[in-house]
Amino acid sequence: MPSPRQTAALVMDNIPLLMRLLRTKFREKRVGDLSMAQFRTLAFVDANQGASLSEVAGNIGLGLPSMSKLVDALVDHQLLTRDTHGTDRRRICLTLTAQGKSELDEAYQYTQAFFADKFAELTEDERTQIAGAINVMKKLFALDPKRSNPEPSEQ
């Protein structure tokens, strides 16, 4: 029966360690030399086709200038396309290229394989507990990556 404070401490103490593990595993096989931020950007655009720069920046946790440069690099490497929005030409419309999708998948699956192997060591109950816990926190902290603009209205 952990108190809110105890739970907070447990989360605060261990999330950074989990994150580091994730980073480490990810860097271990930097597919296509994607940085963590680049990877997460691709993943967000994959889940939110046609996203704007602001949306991506906000959801990844970067400023506009930084994200603009990051996207620049991804476009240069032909992993993303940056088109102008059809009805609002200030905005850009980010989309994954086929190559972007495949590199994203490759990077994702490499890391997933490691974690899946580890989670396979657990019982179903333990996995259920973890999945449940994450879903609870997802809801509690409104963690779902939301588009600031509810209408994807492409073109």
Added chain:
Amino acid sequence: MPSPRQTAALVMDNIPLLMRLLRTKFREKRVGDLSMAQFRTLAFVDANQGASLSEVAGNIGLGLPSMSKLVDALVDHQLLTRDTHGTDRRRICLTLTAQGKSELDEAYQYTQAFFADKFAELTEDERTQIAGAINVMKKLFALDPKRSNPEPSEQ
């Protein structure tokens, strides 16, 4: 009944978001202008008095040069002391100063307050689930910050 792969995906997708939240909250009130890495360094040294540079670097996930400079700054601000090890004068012995301990506590508690408030919205069962899940992963991934040198043998 989540499969290992599904559990992996859930963790991979949400840990970065949780981490970002943690960072954001932390930066919101940068007590004493501590960076995230500096904060985690102080926390590690607090839990591992007399730690060496390599130990800290390894556990925080930084290279030696970076950690050396980071520690430099903390020593300059009188939050850490850097003494030479008694029996092996190549090594350094890091210890928290009283001020370091107090700034660490202050920073920790500020962030903890936010998370505790959120977790207070949950039921006991949900908190138990979260705490259980984290403990399972802690064990599974051997997340506990371990000292590379089991013997703290000071001086």
Added chain:
DNA sequence: CAAATATAATTGCCTTTTGAAACTATTATT
């Protein structure tokens, strides 16, 4: 409608963070 204001993204410049390589000092090995 024209002027003023707001918004989206980019660019230039700067600071901070990071690491690779070289270097120093100390300890361990042969």
Added chain:
DNA sequence: AATAATAGTTTCAAAAGGCAATTATATTTG
């Protein structure tokens, strides 16, 4: 003693991120 190994530091360069100013487009308002 000579050599190798280990712990930290320093130097240098590169990367990442942000602030402020700029451009381009939309929206508001007088």
